Every structure is written in structure tokens, then in C-alpha cells.
Amino acid sequence: MGLFKQNVAIDLGTSTVLVCVGHKGVVLKEPSIVAVKTNTRNIVAIGEDARQMIGRTPDDVTTVKPIQNGVISSFTITKKMIRFFLNKALSNPLKRIFLPDVILCVPSKTTNVERRAVEQAAQDAGAHRVFLVEEPLAAAVGAGLDISRPSGHMIVDIGGGTTDIAVISFDGIVTSKSVKVGGNDFDETIKNYLKRSRNLMVGDTTAEYVKIEAGCLYEGVRNDSVEVHGSDILTGLPSEYVVTSQELAESLVSTALPVLDGIRAVLEETPPELAADIYTKGILMTGGGSLLAGFDELIRKTTGVEAFVADEPQYCVARGSIEILNRMSKNKKDAYGIKR
Ligand SMILES: Nc1ncnc2c1ncn2[C@@H]1O[C@H](COP(=O)(O)OP(=O)(O)OP(=O)(O)O)[C@@H](O)[C@H]1O
Ligand SMILES: [Mg+2]
Structure with a gap:
């Protein structure tokens, strides 16, 4: 690897894009949001700048999320977004002359067509070689597990939009399932709860704030409360309400059920030897959604298997991806079922 040749990992998430460069760890973290002119589709802003515009722009500017449930929904916009973030992460112009090797992660159930789209987007955005890695493998490596045995x-x-459940062994995925429920669905549940039982209308940002400050999935693991400001659905006037962790636990638990069902289904499909390993070691939780208080406890109580949240779970996939690419360029060999 040349002096200026860079390894880059991009976690193209539904809510957040993370970029790791070389051995520097996460150097960029921005929302996966792009603001475009409604009529021309010309890009106005990308990332954090675009997020600031949500709900605050005239009709001629629309904000789009080019990644939906982990897959590309708008190819052209995703390409431009990757290029923008790549250039921002590789701020030294000298380093941009030497196109970086880029590793991207894809959810385990991504189709070949979708894989090629992601790969092509990175290629067009200025990558030298592009590698794809399955997200659960990257998450495990990023959490510090040795998955080679x-x-x-x-x-x-x-x-944000999906939960990926996977059993891995010997650097590969044995069984997996993707459930279309993620952290954002809890925000939606909070919005509906406040509307239905408190006549209070709040926006997405407020709902996420409530979830982070007081959200809870298992009664008793958290006892916080937060003052929510919104508008009264009957009068339309500003209104507020203090919501507690306890009432949130009651209303949020049903949203988590598909995740619990998914875990049970994957466990049932898992060969007995591997299932025994999992019962011994427990379930590793990664992704920002696993920070919702009580999620681990809910999984423990409903599946009977120990569950624990990784350190800084929202960074595991990105950190694991760069580690895999760095190891590959050091050992000059492909691993982890990486497709080129
Ligand atoms: N402290 C927290 N408590 C509860 N939820 C949190 C917390 N921090 C982040 N989240 C939630 O985590 C979710 C985003 O997680 P993450 O960044 O792993 O998603 P992503 O990788 O962009 O999405 P995906 O993997 O579905 O494409 C959001 O719904 C966010 O609200
Ligand atoms: Mg993710």
C-alpha cells in the first residue's frame, strides 16, 4: 500500500452514515439525508446541513433519505452522497489523488442487484477497489469478537429502519433474518401514543428525543420523565405534557415484538451445536437502536438467553468494516465472504 493510499469504510445506514479512514477510527458521522430542489432534483445540501432543513424549508426544497431500510432507494442521490462524504472524510487533497479502497457493508439479506448498485455507487463516487461485507460480520468484529473459530x-x-439478526461462525453467516423494525419505529410509536392518549402532536425529532431521554422497553429498568412540547390536536395551540419511562414502557413494548419473534425464529433454525454456543455466550446487541433502555432485559426475559449491548453499539459496523479491510490489505487475502 502506497504512502497516500487510504483504506476507507463506509457504513451506509438508514439514519446515519459513518466513515472510518485507515487507523483513525470514525472520522465522519452525518445523517443520511439529502435536500433537493423539488422540481429539478438538484442537490441543495447533504448530511447535517440537510437535516437542519427538515420541516423548515419552503415547498420547493424536499429532504430525501436515499437509503431506506438499509438499501438504496435513490441511486443517483446515493452516489452523490457517497462522493460528498468521501471527499469530506479525505480532507487532504493529496490523498484524494490516490483513489481509496472502500469497504461498504450491506444487510445480510441484500439481493445481488442491490449489492451491485451499492458497489457501483461507490465506484462512481471515486473508489479504487470496492469490497462489500455482510453487516453482522462487521458488527461482530467491531464489537471485538473473534469470529474466526x-x-x-x-x-x-x-x-434505524431494520434489525438484522444473524448467527455466525467460522467467519460466515449460518442463518439470518432481517426484520423491518428499528429505532425509528419506536419514535413513531411515541408520536402515536402522545397523539392518541394525550392529544399532543409532536414531530419526529421530538419523538426521538423523548425516546432517548426517557424511553424504556422493560418496566422498572428506568424511571425518568421528560417534558414534551408540541401542539394540541384539538385547539392547534402549543401544549406540553410530562411523559414517564413507565408509560413509555407500556406503549413501546408491542413495537419490539417482531424483533423478539425474529430472534426466536433464527434460534429455531440454528443447528444444535451452534445454538448451545449461543446459550453459553449470549446474544450480542449492536446498532444505535440497542441503546433503548431495557431492550437487553426484554430479550433476556422473552428468549431465556443472556443478551448484552456492545460498547458504543452504533459504531460497531463501521469499526468492524475498516478492521476487516485493514487486515485484508495487510494479509493480502480475502476473508469474511467479501465479494468484489
Ligand atoms: N441513546 C439512544 N437511545 C435509544 N435509541 C437511540 C439512542 N441513540 C441512537 N438511537 C437510535 O438508533 C437508531 C439509529 O441506529 P443506527 O445508527 O445503528 O442506524 P443505521 O445504521 O443508520 O440504520 P440501519 O442499520 O437500519 O440502516 C435511531 O433510531 C436512533 O434514534
Ligand atoms: Mg446500521
């Missing part, structure tokens, strides 16, 4: 691990990666 023939021993079973279960990873539950709870993102």
Missing part, C-alpha cells in the same frame, strides 16, 4: 455467535443489529 467454528463457534456460534448471535448478533442482533438494531438500526
Whole structure:
């Protein structure tokens, strides 16, 4: 690898894009949002600048999320977004002359067509070589697991729009399932709860704030409260309400059920030897959604398997991806079922 040749990992998430460069760790973290002119589709802003515009712009500017449930929904916009973030992360112009090798992660159930789209987007955005890695493998490596042994691990990666459940062993995925429920669905549940039972209308940002400040999935693990400001649905006037962790726990738990069902289904499909490993080691939770208080406890109580949240779970996929690419360029060999 040349002096200026860079390794870059991009976690193209539904809510957040993370970029790791070389051995520097996460150097960029921005919302996966792009603001475009409604009529021309010309890009006005990308990332954090675009997020600031949500709900605050005239009709001729629309904000789009080019990644939906972990897959590209708008190819052209995704390409431009990747290029923008790549250039921002590789701020030294000298380094941009030497096109970086880029590793991107894809959810385990991504189709070949979708894989090629992601790959092409990175290629067009200015990558030298592009590698794809399955998200659960990256998450496990990023959480510090040694997955190279023939021993079973279960990873539950709870993102913004989806939850990826996978059993891995010997650097590969044995069984997996993707559930279309993620952290954002809890925001939606909070919005509906406040509207239905408190006549209070709040926006997405407020709902997420409530979730982070007082949200809870298992009664008793948290006892916080937060003052919510919104508008009264009957009068339309500003209104407020103090919501507690306890009432949130009651209303949020049903939203988590598909995740619990998914875990049970994957466990049922897991060969007995690997299932025994998982019962011994527990379930590893990654992704920002796993920070919702009580999620681990809910999984423990409903599946009977120990569950624990990784350190800084929202960074596991990005950190694991760069580690895999760095190891590959050091050992000059492909691993982890990486497709080129
Ligand atoms: N402290 C917290 N408590 C609860 N939820 C949190 C917390 N921090 C982040 N989240 C939630 O995590 C989710 C985003 O997680 P993450 O960044 O892993 O998603 P992503 O990788 O962009 O999405 P995906 O993997 O689905 O494509 C959001 O719903 C966010 O509200
Ligand atoms: Mg993710």
C-alpha cells in the first residue's frame, strides 16, 4: 500500500452514515439525508446541513433519505452522497489523488442487484477497489469478537429502519433474518401514543428525543420523565405534557415484538451445536437502536438467553468494516465472504 493510499469504510445506514479512514477510527458521522430542489432534483445540501432543513424549508426544497431500510432507494442521490462524504472524510487533497479502497457493508439479506448498485455507487463516487461485507460480520468484529473459530455467535443489529439478526461462525453467516423494525419505529410509536392518549402532536425529532431521554422497553429498568412540547390536536395551540419511562414502557413494548419473534425464529433454525454456543455466550446487541433502555432485559426475559449491548453499539459496523479491510490489505487475502 502506497504512502497516500487510504483504506476507507463506509457504513451506509438508514439514519446515519459513518466513515472510518485507515487507523483513525470514525472520522465522519452525518445523517443520511439529502435536500433537493423539488422540481429539478438538484442537490441543495447533504448530511447535517440537510437535516437542519427538515420541516423548515419552503415547498420547493424536499429532504430525501436515499437509503431506506438499509438499501438504496435513490441511486443517483446515493452516489452523490457517497462522493460528498468521501471527499469530506479525505480532507487532504493529496490523498484524494490516490483513489481509496472502500469497504461498504450491506444487510445480510441484500439481493445481488442491490449489492451491485451499492458497489457501483461507490465506484462512481471515486473508489479504487470496492469490497462489500455482510453487516453482522462487521458488527461482530467491531464489537471485538473473534469470529474466526467454528463457534456460534448471535448478533442482533438494531438500526434505524431494520434489525438484522444473524448467527455466525467460522467467519460466515449460518442463518439470518432481517426484520423491518428499528429505532425509528419506536419514535413513531411515541408520536402515536402522545397523539392518541394525550392529544399532543409532536414531530419526529421530538419523538426521538423523548425516546432517548426517557424511553424504556422493560418496566422498572428506568424511571425518568421528560417534558414534551408540541401542539394540541384539538385547539392547534402549543401544549406540553410530562411523559414517564413507565408509560413509555407500556406503549413501546408491542413495537419490539417482531424483533423478539425474529430472534426466536433464527434460534429455531440454528443447528444444535451452534445454538448451545449461543446459550453459553449470549446474544450480542449492536446498532444505535440497542441503546433503548431495557431492550437487553426484554430479550433476556422473552428468549431465556443472556443478551448484552456492545460498547458504543452504533459504531460497531463501521469499526468492524475498516478492521476487516485493514487486515485484508495487510494479509493480502480475502476473508469474511467479501465479494468484489
Ligand atoms: N441513546 C439512544 N437511545 C435509544 N435509541 C437511540 C439512542 N441513540 C441512537 N438511537 C437510535 O438508533 C437508531 C439509529 O441506529 P443506527 O445508527 O445503528 O442506524 P443505521 O445504521 O443508520 O440504520 P440501519 O442499520 O437500519 O440502516 C435511531 O433510531 C436512533 O434514534
Ligand atoms: Mg446500521
